[in-house]
Amino acid sequence: MKIFVTGAGGFIGSSIVKELIRTGHQVLGLVRSKESSEALKALGAESLFGNLNDIESLCKGAEMSDGLIHTAFNHDDFTKFKESCENDRCIIEALGEVYKGSEQPIIVTSALGLLPRGRVVSENESVASSPLPRIATEQAADAVAANGVRISV
Numbered sequence: 568m569k570i571f572v573t574g575a576g577g578f579i580g581s582s583i584v585k586e587l588i589r590t591g592h593q594v595l596g597l598v599r600s601k602e603s604s605e606a607l608k609a610l611g612a613e614s615l616f617g618n619l620n621d622i623e624s625l626c627k628g629a630e631m632s633d634g635l636i637h638t639a640f641n642h643d644d645f646t647k648f649k650e651s652c653e654n655d656r657c658i659i660e661a662l663g664e665v666y667k668g669s670e671q672p673i674i675v676t677s678a679l680g681l682l683p684r685g686r687v688v689s690e691n692e693s694v695a696s697s698p699l700p701r702i703a704t705e706q707a708a709d710a711v712a713a714n715g716v717r718i719s720v
Contacts, residue, residue, distance in 0.1 A: 569593040571632035573625060573658075574639030575612065576603030579676060583636055584612055595632055597625065597639060619654060622661045629665040634672040637662065649700040656703035663711030663718065673711065673718040677704045 570587055574580035575596025584607065587594050594612035598604045604614040615631075617624025619641050629635050637659065641651040659675055666673060678701040704720070711718045 568633045569595060569631070571595045571597070571615075571628040571635040573597040573619075573628070573635070573637045575607055575614070576600070577638060580636075580638040581606075583638060584610060588612060595628055597628055619658060622658055625658055626661055626665050629662050632671075635662060635666075635674070637673065637675040640676070652700040652703040656707040659704065659707035659711060659718075663707075663714060663716045666716050667714055670717060673716060675704060675708055675718065675720050677701065677708075677720050 570592050572580050572584055572587070572594055575584050575594070576598050580596065584594050584596055588611050594607070594610075596603075596607045596612050596614050597617050598607060598614045599616070599618050604616070607614045615624065615628045617628070619625075619639055640655060641647075644651075659673075662673060678699075708718050708720050
């Protein structure tokens with residue numbers, strides 16, 4: 568299976584890329600730099616140059632793949648955290664449109680800080696509302712799922 572990984576050169580994405588390749592998958596990784604592209608190549612993955620502000624490049628990667636794992640998030644400027652969260656919403660919704668009507672899976676990463684505190688939670692826990700801007704990711708995943716797309720967080 569060919570998997571598109573956003574943030575393939577990042578902390579989470581690079582670990583996922585290694586595991587996917589180790590288990591026999593082909594990987595197409597979104598990268599911003601030549602260095603990240605070379606690192607992916609050394610692992611046996613392909614790279615696609617793009618960034619989170621170029622949703623067209625993200626959709627292109629999704630179209631070229633059998634499924635995707637979205638790990639990228641703009642951590643460059645936390646003074647624009649709310650805008651980054653809304654950008655993530657737009658990205659997830661656009662990727663959902665690419666896979667609408669298919670069985671192709673999408674996995675997105677989110678933030679543990681959205682979960683209730685002070686008690687044990689499970690995968691059945693709902694975080695449908697939160698005052699934190701990062702809830703945009705969860706809401707986008709819910710909207711994409713409502714359109715029949717196989718998506719998980």
